[in-house]
Amino acid sequence: SQKIEQNSEALNIQEGKTATLTCNYTNYSPAYLQWYRQDPGRGPVFLLLIRENEKEKRKERLKVTFDTTLKQSLFHITASQPADSATYLCALDPSAGGGNKLTFGTGTQLKVEL
Amino acid sequence: IAGITQAPTSQILAAGRRMTLRCTQDMRHNAMYWYRQDLGLGLRLIHYSNTAGTTGKGEVPDGYSVSRANTDDFPLTLASAVPSQTSVYFCASSVEGSYNEQFFGPGTRLTVL
Numbered sequence: 001s002q003k004i005e006q007n008s009e010a011l012n013i014q015e016g017k018t019a020t021l022t023c024n025y026t027n028y029s030p031a032y033l034q035w036y037r038q039d040p041g042r043g044p045v046f047l048l049l050i051r052e053n054e055k056e057k058r059k060e061r062l063k064v065t066f067d068t069t070l071k072q073s074l075f076h077i078t079a080s081q082p083a084d085s086a087t088y089l090c091a092l093d094p095s096a097g098g099g100n101k102l103t104f105g106t107g108t109q110l111k112v113e114l
Numbered sequence: 115i116a117g118i119t120q121a122p123t124s125q126i127l128a129a130g131r132r133m134t135l136r137c138t139q140d141m142r143h144n145a146m147y148w149y150r151q152d153l154g155l156g157l158r159l160i161h162y163s164n165t166a167g168t169t170g171k172g173e174v175p176d177g178y179s180v181s182r183a184n185t186d187d188f189p190l191t192l193a194s195a196v197p198s199q200t201s202v203y204f205c206a207s208s209v210e211g212s213y214n215e216q217f218f219g220p221g222t223r224l225t226v227l
Binding site (some may be wrong): 091 | 145173206208214
């Protein structure tokens with residue numbers, strides 16, 4: 001069966017450290033993968049998109065990698081701040097270019113402590 | 115203010131009642147989507163529309179219907195609500211086609227008793 005797995009346990013890290021979140025998928029061959037941030041009581045907000053032919057994508061303190069052989073994406077936040085505390089969702093289009101109908105992982109909650 | 119609005123913010127509904135969740139966007143996006151979010155299951159696609167006048171089924175469409183009479187509005191209807199439809203519902207929109215970010219509304223929290 002097709003699955004997208006993210007760590008269900010919350011990730012607690014100290015301010016200033018690098019947070020690394022994992023997204024693994026099975027039985028998909030996505031053309032791209034997206035990462036979203038969700039705060040409590042709010043809708044998800046888009047952060048980054050990485051294509052299958054891109055190994056790495058950066059945006060300010062954020063970095064995403066995409067390994068199609070391992071079927072894994074890693075999401076890094078460097079110099080983390082308490083304001084980065086949120087749930088982070090990965091999503092992919094299982095139809096390989098079929099129009100942006102996304103399948104989401106369940107998300108990983110990140111807590112950045114002072 | 116550009117973006118997506120949803121109404122109502124929250125609703126408690128008796129089982130068997132009909133309910134329409136409203137979604138409006140002013141970004142002129144062709145594509146719109148409805149998701150439900152449940153603890154432990156994440157966001158799941160209910161229905162989508164690639165352009166006005168067309169709709170399609172997502173992963174969990176049973177018990178829900180949608181219409182897309184124009185570009186801006188994409189209402190979701192529960193014809194006869196059941197307790198398993200208790201969830202948080204999110205509407206989203208995007209430019210049509212792949213490789214495009216989705217913009218989400220603030221959500222509607224629905225409780226069916």
